[in-house]
Amino acid sequence: MREIALTKKVEDTAFKMNADFIGIADAACxxxxxxxxxxxxxxxxxVQSVIILGVGVPRGAFETLPAGRAEYTNTLMAATATLRIVAFQIAKLIxxxxxxxxxxxxEGSEFGYWYADRETLKANLSIKYAAYHAGLGNFGINHLLITKDFGPRIRMTAILTDAPLEKEEKGTLPPFINEKCSKCTKCIEVCPAGAISLDGKIDRQKCAQYMFNVLGGLRCGLCIKVCPQ
Structure with a gap:
């Protein structure tokens, strides 16, 4: 079938260009x-399909935190630049x-000062939500996607297309919230902005204000650093 052949082309291209993972969600989700x-x-x-592309971020970028926030931020930007190149080539292929x-x-450029709504700080659309429906992972209490191979130490982008690609079957998806988070509060305890709560809510304003006002635009990353997954 044509959709199977195109899906394989997309996946092969992503991996050849050094993406670490790829998933395809039905836009209807x-x-x-x-x-x-x-x-x-x-x-x-x-739109029929949402293609999610991701790379794992080197653990060394997190281990230097909080002293190495400039290095951490630069590493994230390098991951984003890598994904943009991969996504562009796949978009051209499609x-x-x-x-x-x-x-x-x-997603959000950490709550989206570049792209998202200035009032809600929500991104144009949730790549993490699409990634969940593509079977790539599930959500942590810190609102990050927890993946099997990289935990929350990832960077992602996505492509929208009207191509009818192969999708993840709904019955194979994991629980929406990662089970291990129910017994772990490390991200809540370490958050310097007090933005994460036990009931699973996150205060985007507190998080954004800390990064853009206190850190001057550098990224924080502490909730990712302490995550044991």
């Missing part, structure tokens, strides 16, 4: 009434096959 964020359908009405493709802004 964003129509679930429990999802309250922005939807890919708002940007591309005929269009050569007769479909449309466009690249989603890297």
């Amino acid at each position: 964003f129509e679930d009434p429990e999802y309250t964020g922005n939807k890919p359908q708002d940007a591309m009405a005929e 269009e050569k096959e007769g479909y449309k493709a466009t690249i989603v802004p890297t």
